[in-house]
Amino acid sequence: MHNYIGKLAVLHNEHYDLELSQALSMRLTVPLYHSVDNKTPEVFFLCWRDGCLKLLDKELLKKGGLMVDIEPRQGEQRSWPAPKEGALAQAIGRKTRTVVDATTGWAQDSLHLFRMGYDLTCIERSPVMLELLHDAFLRLEHVDWVQRLDLSAPQLISGNAIDILAQLGDAPDCIYIDPMFPAKRKKSALPKKSMLVLRDLLGDDMDKDALFDAALQATAKKVVVKSPGYASPLGGKPAQSFKSKLLRYDVYVKGVSINS
Numbered sequence: 001m002h003n004y005i006g007k008l009a010v011l012h013n014e015h016y017d018l019e020l021s022q023a024l025s026m027r028l029t030v031p032l033y034h035s036v037d038n039k040t041p042e043v044f045f046l047c048w049r050d051g052c053l054k055l056l057d058k059e060l061l062k063k064g065g066l067m068v069d070i071e072p073r074q075g076e077q078r079s080w081p082a083p084k085e086g087a088l089a090q091a092i093g094r095k096t097r098t099v100v101d102a103t104t105g106w107a108q109d110s111l112h113l114f115r116m117g118y119d120l121t122c123i124e125r126s127p128v129m130l131e132l133l134h135d136a137f138l139r140l141e142h143v144d145w146v147q148r149l150d151l152s153a154p155q156l157i158s159g160n161a162i163d164i165l166a167q168l169g170d171a172p173d174c175i176y177i178d179p180m181f182p183a184k185r186k187k188s189a190l191p192k193k194s195m196l197v198l199r200d201l202l203g204d205d206m207d208k209d210a211l212f213d214a215a216l217q218a219t220a221k222k223v224v225v226k227s228p229g230y231a232s233p234l235g236g237k238p239a240q241s242f243k244s245k246l247l248r249y250d251v252y253v254k255g256v257s258i259n260s
């Protein structure tokens with residue numbers, strides 16, 4: 001259950017339909033404002049700007065705001081499917097066909113997997129992130145190459161992945177999890193603004209061990225866990241580990257015993 005009271009509001013932009021903002025504020029049961037100033041108690045705002053739904057904090061109000069970015073990452077080939085290269089692709093594997101991203105968040109990993117041609121299903125439990133994701137996946141379906149290739153945006157399932165994974169009809173080849181880990185005390189690399197906002201708004205994911213267990217139960221072949229390089233592996237010793245800069249992708253293979 002999410003309680004955004006005193007934390008989040010919808011900020012109406014006069015260039016968009018008022019009904020859109022009203023419906024959003026009702027869905028999330030948060031206030032609707034037409035302007036915001038220093039006395040406004042909430043610290044986060046959802047607002048339509050530049051053709052997309054954005055999440056803002058007070059610092060971002062005058063700047064752009066954060067939206068789910070559907071553009072390929074720098075250096076990623078624009079063809080579809082993009083080559084399965086890099087640590088994420090190595091961890092997921094070339095033989096893998098179906099993937100469930102159980103912690104979709106800003107969907108940057110999901111969209112990378114989508115562009116590499118994996119058959120992807122996304123799960124997210126935060127109602128705010130779900131609103132941002134719905135908006136992004138609608139935008140995705142209007143992108144030239146997505147239309148030209150007659151692709152559909154990934155299916156987006158709302159709810160706690162621990163419950164949803166237990167009820168999946170067909171077991172996917174791979175379940176991908178990237179929960180929020182507590183920040184390291186000593187500042188090493190500064191997390192991206194989008195991740196800082198997410199942590200402020202949602203907090204750490206305290207049930208990641210239960211999520212890992214549910215993922216291992218529900219997968220047909222493997223679970224891939226993304227974690228900061230400093231964090232210990234979520235499920236004990238992984239079968240394989242792929243490192244990229246400050247991150248690690250730990251691969252757990254179903255049926256292979258896990259030692260701590």
Ligand SMILES: C[S@@+](CC[C@H](N)C(=O)[O-])C[C@H]1O[C@@H](n2cnc3c(N)ncnc32)[C@H](O)[C@@H]1O
Pocket residue numbers: 102103104105106107108109110123124125126129159160161162178179180198202205207211
């Ligand atoms: C660190 S973010 C994921 C970032 C994502 N990989 C990306 O590329 O943008 C974690 C997200 O997973 C979601 N999440 C964590 N545990 C979950 C669960 N058990 N069920 C559904 N969503 C979950 C959180 O709400 C949050 O949005």
